[in-house]
Amino acid sequence: MNLASLRYLGIGAGTTIGLAAAVIVLGAVVGMLLATARLYAWPPIGKLAEGYALVIRGVPLLILLIGAYFSLPYLGMDMPLYAVVILVMGLYFGAYMGEVFRGAIASVPRTQWDAGRSVGFRWLQVFGIVILPQARRLCVAPFLNVALTVVKNTSLVSAIGGWELVAAGREIGERTGDLLAVYLAIAAVYFAICFPLARLATFIERRSHA
Amino acid sequence: MDFAFILRSLPLLLEGLQLTLALAGLALVGAALGGIVVALARRSTLAPLRATSLAFVEVMRNTPIMVQIFILYFGLPSIGLYPDAFISGVIALVLQNSAYVGEIYRAGIESVNRTQTEAALSLGMMPRAVLLQIVFPQALRRVLPMLGSQAVVIVKDTSIASTIAVAELTHTGKLLLDRSAAPYETFLAIALIYLAVTALTLGALKLVAIRFPVRA
Numbered sequence: 001m002n003l004a005s006l007r008y009l010g011i012g013a014g015t016t017i018g019l020a021a022a023v024i025v026l027g028a029v030v031g032m033l034l035a036t037a038r039l040y041a042w043p044p045i046g047k048l049a050e051g052y053a054l055v056i057r058g059v060p061l062l063i064l065l066i067g068a069y070f071s072l073p074y075l076g077m078d079m080p081l082y083a084v085v086i087l088v089m090g091l092y093f094g095a096y097m098g099e100v101f102r103g104a105i106a107s108v109p110r111t112q113w114d115a116g117r118s119v120g121f122r123w124l125q126v127f128g129i130v131i132l133p134q135a136r137r138l139c140v141a142p143f144l145n146v147a148l149t150v151v152k153n154t155s156l157v158s159a160i161g162g163w164e165l166v167a168a169g170r171e172i173g174e175r176t177g178d179l180l181a182v183y184l185a186i187a188a189v190y191f192a193i194c195f196p197l198a199r200l201a202t203f204i205e206r207r208s209h210a
Numbered sequence: 211m212d213f214a215f216i217l218r219s220l221p222l223l224l225e226g227l228q229l230t231l232a233l234a235g236l237a238l239v240g241a242a243l244g245g246i247v248v249a250l251a252r253r254s255t256l257a258p259l260r261a262t263s264l265a266f267v268e269v270m271r272n273t274p275i276m277v278q279i280f281i282l283y284f285g286l287p288s289i290g291l292y293p294d295a296f297i298s299g300v301i302a303l304v305l306q307n308s309a310y311v312g313e314i315y316r317a318g319i320e321s322v323n324r325t326q327t328e329a330a331l332s333l334g335m336m337p338r339a340v341l342l343q344i345v346f347p348q349a350l351r352r353v354l355p356m357l358g359s360q361a362v363v364i365v366k367d368t369s370i371a372s373t374i375a376v377a378e379l380t381h382t383g384k385l386l387l388d389r390s391a392a393p394y395e396t397f398l399a400i401a402l403i404y405l406a407v408t409a410l411t412l413g414a415l416k417l418v419a420i421r422f423p424v425r426a
Contacts, residue, residue: 067397180285194272
């Protein structure tokens with residue numbers, strides 16, 4: 001592989017990272033909504049959020065991506081491919097992040113609520129000032145693990161015709177003819193992105209147990 | 211909604227489901243066994259074995275399964291090997307999930323209190339018997355929920371074999387899509403079939419967990 005190919009892979013890696021970042025942000029918002037709905041909302045709404053998470057985690061992401069991308073035009077919504085991808089992946093990984101957030105918030109002791117209320121805080125103040133900061137520390141490591149899964153799963157975008165790292169590699173491979181070298185190079189790029197994330201998650205997890 | 215279309219395509223979808231189940235079944239068994247090798251190698255007293263297995267686990271966990279499948283199916287022909295698409299899918303699923311399952315086993319083994327091993331050894335049991343009769347049964351019971359989630363991941367990841375034209379459920383769906391103008395009916399039906407398979411997988415593991423409870 002020559003320098004131009006490496007540069008092209010670099011652009012692909014940039015697209016992958018940008019895509020993953022957008023999905024992680026949307027997923028975090030969806031996850032927070034799901035977590036608060038399950039913990040605090042009117043029970044039927046909470047059950048609905050629980051059912052959503054259960055159903056979405058039982059279906060392959062690839063099915064949702066293909067299904068959404070090819071069905072939306074028939075339903076009169078002609079969205080650009082990247083918008084569909086970010087929306088579908090954000091809703092999909094939101095379900096996983098919801099579990100992470102819910103677990104973290106639920107593991108803050110109840111007495112923290114009572115203490116917050118007893119000094120005269122309103123519900124939202126207790127939640128925002130007392131509960132969330134403690135929950136945040138607990139969920140950093142599992143959150144990073146979901147983020148890592150998001151990065152790896154952006155590779156599926158190339159299966160519905162999107163352009164990112166894998167698609168960039170395929171183009172190079174088709175030109176040079178050496179698919180083995182190019183796919184190994186792609187694997188190496190993913191490793192370079194994901195391994196530091198995984199180490200960071202382990203480091204934070206160890207420190208929080210110490 | 212054209213439900214008649216789904217009913218008409220059902221035989222085709224069930225054919226796809228057969229291949230999905232074959233992929234998932236082989237991958238589950240392969241990963242359950244491969245995981246034992248990984249876990250034992252990670253806990254080996256030989257440093258090179260420990261290092262190799264750690265490297266294997268890190269590489270498998272930090273690269274996408276789709277790229278691993280592509281390396282096997284599109285990459286190996288560059289060096290004169292031509293693996294079948296189905297075989298490539300099975301090998302990739304087994305390799306990646308052996309790494310995950312191995313780490314789950316290892317976490318289970320390490321969660322069993324050392325005193326259990328020491329007690330068994332002091333009763334005169336051989337180290338191998340201690341591992342098989344004392345440590346493994348306790349470890350496995352504790353990690354059953356994690357093994358269940360990993361089994362669901364395996365079932366879902368078989369869909370990625372559709373990208374190398376293995377005619378499993380997802381691939382069948384794409385074929386139906388090309389022939390018809392009923393994308394959401396098709397994919398709703400397929401999503402429901404996957405949901406049923408993953409729910410049954412989790413249900414089966416729940417039953418196993420009830421039969422083999424964790425004893426405090």
